[in-house]
Amino acid sequence: DARVTQTPRDKVTEMGQEVTMRCQPILGHNTVFWYRQTMKQGLELLAYFRNRAPLDDSGMPKDRFSAEMPDATLATLKIQPSEPRDSAVYFCASAPTSGRNNEQFFGPGTRLTVL
């Protein structure tokens, strides 16, 4: 049963601390997305990779957020330093290609609370 996995599922941290979230895309998928979801803003695209190369990270605050794909089985999203306004659910999604009709498969999300 292929699925996207994310760790940790829940993270509570204090303002100023570093937070790292990890995602394992579905094997064979070459496109990976990071989203942030809040009640106020809905689902926002933060970053997008194809074949491990970052193609779009315009939705990400560059001063504190960074996203990488060290290999095809791991994507990371790091926040340093974290702030209370970063509290949200962070979803990773993968897709087999970036083609017109290819759906995204979402991971279970990481619920981040920054105190």
Added chain:
Amino acid sequence: QKEVEQNSGPLSVPEGAIASLNCTYSDRGSQSFFWYRQYSGKSPELIMFIYSNGDKEDGRFTAQLNKASQYVSLLIRDSQPSDSATYLCAVKGAGGSYIPTFGRGTSLIVHP
């Protein structure tokens, strides 16, 4: 700026009724349209996608697309309490990246 608009709801319908969810989009060049269902505390999951004008049916779900009017809708027939969730509309535009733009979702409540 590409925009996808949905009424946040909640839309409340009785069990057995037809639920109609609507979505409008600003990019006239949009190519593909997706409906995702998201239960509270869970991740979005795809219900349907459509890319041609007209209707597409899958069980109790029908997606309707009207590119001239730039709207896409989702009809749920014989609504069940288990259909209670937030429904997200996503639109993919033209161009090589095909990055989807999501609406903020419509909350649907099906009451017994």
